[in-house]
Amino acid sequence: MAALSLLSLLLILLLPLCLLLVLYLIVRPRPVKIPIKDRHVFVTGGSSGIGLAIAHRAASEGARVSILARSQAKLDEAKQAIQLATGVDVATFSADVRDFDALRRATEEAGPVDVLVVNHGVYLPKELATQELDEVRFMIDVNLIGSFNMIKAFLPAMKARTDRRPASVVLMSSQAGQVGIYGYTAYCASKFGLRGLAEALQQEIIADDIHVSLVFPSYTDTPGLVEENKRRPPLTRVITGSSGAMKADEVAEKALNGIKSGSFIVPCNFEGYLLAIVTAGLSPQRSYVMAFVEVVSASILRLTALFFQWNWYSSIEKWHAQSKQ
Ligand SMILES: NC(=O)C1=CN([C@@H]2O[C@H](COP(=O)(O)OP(=O)(O)OC[C@H]3O[C@@H](n4cnc5c(N)ncnc54)[C@H](OP(=O)(O)O)[C@@H]3O)[C@@H](O)[C@H]2O)C=CC1
Numbered sequence: 001m002a003a004l005s006l007l008s009l010l011l012i013l014l015l016p017l018c019l020l021l022v023l024y025l026i027v028r029p030r031p032v033k034i035p036i037k038d039r040h041v042f043v044t045g046g047s048s049g050i051g052l053a054i055a056h057r058a059a060s061e062g063a064r065v066s067i068l069a070r071s072q073a074k075l076d077e078a079k080q081a082i083q084l085a086t087g088v089d090v091a092t093f094s095a096d097v098r099d100f101d102a103l104r105r106a107t108e109e110a111g112p113v114d115v116l117v118v119n120h121g122v123y124l125p126k127e128l129a130t131q132e133l134d135e136v137r138f139m140i141d142v143n144l145i146g147s148f149n150m151i152k153a154f155l156p157a158m159k160a161r162t163d164r165r166p167a168s169v170v171l172m173s174s175q176a177g178q179v180g181i182y183g184y185t186a187y188c189a190s191k192f193g194l195r196g197l198a199e200a201l202q203q204e205i206i207a208d209d210i211h212v213s214l215v216f217p218s219y220t221d222t223p224g225l226v227e228e229n230k231r232r233p234p235l236t237r238v239i240t241g242s243s244g245a246m247k248a249d250e251v252a253e254k255a256l257n258g259i260k261s262g263s264f265i266v267p268c269n270f271e272g273y274l275l276a277i278v279t280a281g282l283s284p285q286r287s288y289v290m291a292f293v294e295v296v297s298a299s300i301l302r303l304t305a306l307f308f309q310w311n312w313y314s315s316i317e318k319w320h321a322q323s324k325q
Pocket residue numbers: 044045046047048049050051068069070071072074095096097098119120121122123142146172173174175216217218219220221222223224225
């Protein structure tokens with residue numbers, strides 16, 4: 001009897017250890033560290049919000065920083081703020097990410113980039129039934145096609161870089177790129193699109209020692225969010241109610257840590273970790289510890305996710321019942 005319980009105890013201990021060992025051996029791509037100090041970090045949308053916070057942090061960590069956005073006035077303001085705080089001279093590029101030729105000119109002027117942070121983005125929430133197609137196209141063009149444009153324009157010089165250390169392409173998604181949310185149809189589509197781009201691109205550029213990170217922030221206090229708040233549909237508010245806004249600098253810290261540790265998926269808060277695990281799917285995973293957590297918690301988190309959906313659909317039902325009265 002005692003021997004039997006000893007055996008089962010051994011098995012209970014051994015099984016997870018074996019799983020850890022297997023995962024340690026098989027996780028791909030292999031772990032990598034991306035240094036930031038003395039490297040060229042290029043941030044789109046670097047004149048405001050999350051992008052500005054990332055540029056700021058990268059500068060204070062000793063990177064050479066360039067920022068790109070449309071408004072030269074906002075770029076100058078950002079440049080000044082970063083210079084005042086860190087003493088680092090930031091290069092600015094005024095261009096629209098929808099204009100591929102302008103991006104080609106920017107890459108020629110900027111020189112090879114080591115960490116390309118494709119962060120720019122626009123969000124105009126509305127139910128699809130009433131949203132004009134122009135607004136839909138605007139979000140897809142800027143968020144998705146604009147990201148393609150950036151990568152197409154900047155990747156050739158990144159591949160040809162003489163700095164042989166590992167490089168990084170970072171895409172700023174959103175939790176709305178992991179789960180569909182009422183009022184965000186076009187925005188969700190643009191951000192879900194980035195995931196397909198990122199997963200496929202990682203396979204294509206791994207041989208160049210370039211590593212993709214996909215960042216998934218929740219609501220973040222930024223000038224963009226202030227505008228979004230003014231037009232967010234009531235049901236969007238109800239469904240996302242539990243998510244308070246993070247500070248842009250907190251998100252920037254999570255993003256930079258994720259980039260430096262070469263993480264493919266970069267969550268930004270606790271909810272984000274749960275979302276990352278439950279939506280892991282076939283995404284690459286470099287960390288055997290995270291892989292272990294994904295494998296053992298998959299079913300319980302799926303159950304949790306179903307409860308979330310139950311809650312969301314109850315809210316929608318209740319809303320419609322009330323508005324009919
Ligand atoms: N804030 C939030 O709650 C969340 C944001 N995100 C994502 O994070 C990213 C940054 O968001 P946030 O900091 O809030 O945004 P902001 O609106 O504060 O800043 C957006 C930045 O992108 C630039 N930009 C916008 N359109 C273009 C364009 N066509 N070409 C070049 N640059 C452009 C803006 O400059 P200019 O207007 O001068 O061009 C600005 O620098 C976005 O991708 C967003 O989807 C994800 C989750 C939550």
